[in-house]
Amino acid sequence: MKTYHLAKENSILNKFLAELRDVSLQKDSMRFRRNIERIGEILGYELSKELSYASKDVTTPLGVKSTNLPTNNVVLCSILRAGLPLHNGLLNYFDDAENAFISAYRHHPNNDAEFEIVVEYFASPAIDGKTLLLVDPMLATGRSLVAVYEAIKKYGTPKEIKIVSVIGSTEGVSYVAKHLPENTDLWIADIDEKLNDKGYIIPGLGDAGDLAFGAKL
């Protein structure tokens, strides 16, 4: 799996990431959501460089300009609820993309250390031959993303898969590389070294869903 790790290069992306991580700024949930959205826009712009293009004549009031435009049929697939701001950022750039939404959560039947991924709600267009963007802001264990892929497979076989994420763990990145098809690549802002015993990314940023939308029961 080819990994595009954007924070390795200096750019304004690092400021948005630092604000997301900063415990003294996280209480501002509007800024938190907007920073995730801005990172979605940057990841979308960067991955657009790897799409397929064809030339098209665009007629201006004064003439005709031949322009290379992307030809991919993009489907954005997000996991509720933490994925929504990242989804929005991508949709700002891929404004004619189709959209899939899935609910996946960690169910802890016995204790905090062990959990299974439960997939319930699923709404998706056909994905056959399309460019499928699997959107997950926190690629922690990678298990939710693989569960989503297993669920979406019944809607067709995509031409290619692009995982889009804000922060991942080295373990999560290896897990998805092992369990997703060969034609998958990863577009990620940053990768942290480890997970804690509850499956949270360390140092990470905390619970992205709670920070964006408030604590849940």
Ligand code: URA
């Ligand atoms: N989900 C989050 O929101 N944060 C993590 O660190 C891991 C999973």
